[in-house]
Amino acid sequence: xxxxxxxxxxxxxxxxxxxxxxxxxxxxxxxxxxxxxxxxxxxxxxxxxxxxxxxxxxxxxxxxxxxxxxxxxxxxxxxxxxxxxxxxxxxxxxxxxxxxxxxxxxxxxxxxxxxxxxxxxxxxxxxxxxxxxxxxxxxxxxxxxxxxxxxxxxxxxxxxxxxxxxxxxxxxxxxxxxxxxxxxxxxxxxxxxxxxxxxxxxxxxxxxxxxxxxx
Amino acid sequence: xxxxxxxxxxxxxxxxxxxxxxxxxxxxxxxxxxxxxxxxxxxxxxxxxxxxxxxxxxxxxxxxxxxxxxxxxxxxxxxxxxxxxxxxxxxxxxxxxxxxxxxxxxxxxxxxxxxxxxxxxxxxxxxxxxxxxxxxxxxxxxxxxxxxxxxxxxxxxxxxxxxxxxxxxxxxxxxxxxxxxxxxxxxxxxxxxxxxxxxxxxxxxxxxxxxxxxxxxx
Numbered sequence: 001x002x003x004x005x006x007x008x009x010x011x012x013x014x015x016x017x018x019x020x021x022x023x024x025x026x027x028x029x030x031x032x033x034x035x036x037x038x039x040x041x042x043x044x045x046x047x048x049x050x051x052x053x054x055x056x057x058x059x060x061x062x063x064x065x066x067x068x069x070x071x072x073x074x075x076x077x078x079x080x081x082x083x084x085x086x087x088x089x090x091x092x093x094x095x096x097x098x099x100x101x102x103x104x105x106x107x108x109x110x111x112x113x114x115x116x117x118x119x120x121x122x123x124x125x126x127x128x129x130x131x132x133x134x135x136x137x138x139x140x141x142x143x144x145x146x147x148x149x150x151x152x153x154x155x156x157x158x159x160x161x162x163x164x165x166x167x168x169x170x171x172x173x174x175x176x177x178x179x180x181x182x183x184x185x186x187x188x189x190x191x192x193x194x195x196x197x198x199x200x201x202x203x204x205x206x207x208x209x210x211x212x213x214x215x
Numbered sequence: 216x217x218x219x220x221x222x223x224x225x226x227x228x229x230x231x232x233x234x235x236x237x238x239x240x241x242x243x244x245x246x247x248x249x250x251x252x253x254x255x256x257x258x259x260x261x262x263x264x265x266x267x268x269x270x271x272x273x274x275x276x277x278x279x280x281x282x283x284x285x286x287x288x289x290x291x292x293x294x295x296x297x298x299x300x301x302x303x304x305x306x307x308x309x310x311x312x313x314x315x316x317x318x319x320x321x322x323x324x325x326x327x328x329x330x331x332x333x334x335x336x337x338x339x340x341x342x343x344x345x346x347x348x349x350x351x352x353x354x355x356x357x358x359x360x361x362x363x364x365x366x367x368x369x370x371x372x373x374x375x376x377x378x379x380x381x382x383x384x385x386x387x388x389x390x391x392x393x394x395x396x397x398x399x400x401x402x403x404x405x406x407x408x409x410x411x412x413x414x415x416x417x418x419x420x421x422x423x424x425x426x427x428x429x430x431x432x433x
Contacts, residue, residue, distance in 0.1 A: 012220060019231055027238055038253065043311050043348055050344050051308055098261035101254050124343030124359060128260050131347045132253040145340055168338035172365045175297035182372050182401030 040137035050131060057117060057142045059154070059161035065117070066155055076109065077148060078120035078129055089119070089151055100129050101136070110138040117142045119151065123168040145169055249353060256350050265346060266361040267333045269370045270389065273396040275331075276300055284330045285360075288345040289337065299335065299367070300400075307336075307345050311352065325354040335360035335367075372401045 041049060049055075057065075065073050066089070075092035077084050084094040095105050097120060109116055110133075118133075120126045123145045130143035145167045154160045165172075251259075259265065275283040276299070285302035287294045294304040305321050312320040319325070325332060334342040334349075334357065342359045349357045360367070369375075374393035377386040 012223065015224070016227060019227070023231060023235065027235075039250065039351075043250075043352060046351075047308070047311060047348060096261075098257060101257055122339065124265075124339040124346075125260075127340050127343050128265075128347050129257070131344065132257055135351075136253050145338075165338075168365075169336060169340040169363075171293075171337045173368045175364055175368060178368055178372060179297075179401045182397060 038137075039135045041135045046131060046135050049134060050127070055130060055134065055142050057144050059144075059146055059150070059166035062117070062144060062146075062151065063155045063159065063161040066151075072115055073117055073142075074108075074114045075117045075119060078118060078125055079148060083121065083148075087148070087152060089148060089156065092119075097125055097129050101132065109133060109141070112139060115140045115142060117144060119144050119146075119148055121149070122147050251351050251353055253351075256347060259350060265343075265359055266339075267331070267358040268361045269367050270392065270396075272299075272333055272360060272367075273371050273400070274392075277396065277399050282329065282331050284324070284327060284332045286324065286332055286334050286345075287336070288334050288341055293337075297364070299364075302335070305345075307341055310345055310348060319352075325349055325357070331356050331358065333358045333360050336363050338363045338365055371396045373397070 039046075064070075069091075075089055077088055077092045077094045078097040078100065079094070080096055081094055084092075088094070093108065095108070099105065100109070116138075118126045118129050118141065120129070123143075126143050127145075130141060133141050146165055147168070150165050154164050154166065272283070272285070285299050287298050287302045287304045288307045288310065289304075290306050290308075291304060294302075294306075298304065303324060305324065310321065314320055332354075334345045336342040336345075339359050339362055342363060346357055346359045362370075371393055374390055374397055377390055
């Protein structure tokens with residue numbers, strides 16, 4: 001004769017336990033997002049902020065800070081350590097851009113006591129770091145439109161903050177003229193203008209289409 | 216007795232779902248996931264995936280490669296004075312404009328299928344601002360023209376001959392290419408074939424979202 005097995009009777013407390021356990025797992029999964037953005041500025045606010053050139057320090061201001069050895073400011077060099085070791089602004093701190101958001105540097109970069117000036121090998125590097133820190137809500141961050149090399153050659157070695165690439169976004173050449181002087185067989189001022197007229201309405205057309213809608 | 220037990224279960228389940236509903240209200244809005252976190256933006260930049268050199272762009276234009284889409288992020292006024300071949304103008308100020316439906320006006324240009332989008336400005340600061348915003352908003356395959364138009368003039372239009380004492384064969388190859396490019400873009404007198412610069416174009420495929428508003432039709 002087959003032996004009968006005894007099973008523990010199902011109890012309601014088991015049911016409750018299972019439901020609560022599943023609920024906790026579900027809530028955890030829904031709310032967990034390791035890469036959740038932490039922006040305090042939405043994209044539109046961020047855009048307005050950078051268009052206004054808020055936080056942008058000019059070369060003459062930088063020169064003044066360096067010559068006066070103003071302790072209110074700290075300069076953060078965003079370049080890789082090998083470049084920093086090779087040549088750097090005296091008193092600057094090296095935090096490579098890849099580590100700018102590391103928690104260990106939070107107290108250095110986000111503080112009320114000092115104003116942080118971000119500078120890198122190029123202005124684009126500095127502005128990317130600046131936008132990320134500013135959009136994350138870091139306080140007292142400034143950025144420059146020139147490089148460490150510019151500071152070394154035009155501020156540290158000699159006083160010429162308004163010569164050379166003190167603003168990397170500044171137009172250095174009359175592009176159309178340079179092209180035409182070089183020969184200008186494929187792009188001249190005239191052809192560029194006609195191209196511009198042709199391309200610019202793309203947006204207007206698109207907007208118009210979207211606005212029309214309906215029947 | 217059994218009926219009592221059943222009622223208890225219903226009450227319990229009702230309570231559980233009510234708690235669940237309340238918790239759901241406080242879970243962060245999924246909208247924010249449409250953005251890339253600051254850490255990821257910095258990571259993308261730091262991995263050296265943000266720039267296209269003037270040589271790479273010149274090569275793509277000269278080859279007539281349709282994969283390239285140039286976006287001039289300067290003002291309309293600057294664009295009207297000079298622009299690179301086949302570039303479109305999306306001033307930085309208008310980059311994230313939305314239409315009445317809440318869609319980005321330039322979405323189709325910033326998320327095109329099988330295209331590489333290269334932002335450029337006079338230097339590369341304005342282009343970097345545009346790149347940062349676009350990357351944050353998950354527009355993919357966006358790059359910055361290294362050094363912008365100023366660098367374009369210095370490297371492509373007016374290339375400088377390498378110094379004989381320090382130059383490597385690679386430097387001369389690059390110079391030969393640039394002379395040819397200068398002739399192509401500016402009509403210089405060099406007579407060299409544009410084959411020396413290795414193209415490092417990544418043929419990345421952009422996944423096209425088909426969630427766009429299907430317009431038209433009644």
